Amino acid sequence: MSLRFARRVERSPRSTRGTDRSPGFARRAGWACALLALAGCGGAVRMDPPSPEPPAAAACRALAGRLPQVLDGAERTESDPPSPYVAVWGAGEIGLRCGVPRPANMAATDQVPVVDDVAWFADPARPALFTAIGRAAYVEVTISRAHAPESVLVELAVPVKAALPQTG
Template identity: 80%
Template sequence: MSHRFARWAGCACALLALAGCGGPVRVDPPTPDPAAAAACGTLAGRLPATLDGAERVESDPASPYVAVWGAGEIALRCGVPRPVNMAPTDQVPVLDGVAWFSAPSLPTLFTSVGRAAYVEVTISRAHTPESVLMELAAPVKAALPQTG
């Protein structure tokens, strides 16, 4: 198991374990490059207060690159690296104009691809991924231009 896979899997498990706990939800913020950071800053201002019925909550540490809903049921990290397990030949589903990669080994982790920054979304089984990703499509499209 690669170190990166272990880190993503650990993050997903930690978020799911925190669902339902009070206070800020611990999510490690990414460190995007300057171009991605600017795009992520734009996205941060467009994210909804409620996502698939879950209210937005604080993250710890606070970061403009992280958004959390429902006490950790849904977590978004903007400016993450390209998914290492994504092959150039992978078919990536497109929902409302946004392509979302999901590795079969990580069924609750989705990463938008083909945009100015990669956006990673962890979704607990309490939510329907298609609903969450459809609700995120408009802010992602508005804030993150498509790349070549």
């Protein structure tokens, strides 16, 4: 998403409006920063954290410490609100939530792809959403079209396997 901000500043010899000496400059700059953060153009990216049960929460905290700083070329960034159960890369291009509920539309007979020993449920209703299943916690990953899902899932397989043991 791209936002364009235009500001018309008129100056006269007697006015300091629109300059750094203006009393309202700091307030306007603060609003601009807030708008950019909300747009995902800077600062933290808004992502609602899940509320995992205690065993899943412990596994998710272990996963948080193993996640990469760079994923498929995107730098890790802060989430809003900060949470050990959420990770974001780029300007929200890749989002991970650990400790989510079992996917509601996943049937016991669904065939799921396995990437480096991690099974991923690909939600047919939401093609950018993948959920790691068969582990101590469900891990939901949303991947934008700017990234190849197979690359992202391969890179996430190592920390998922290391932090979340398989369940029976």
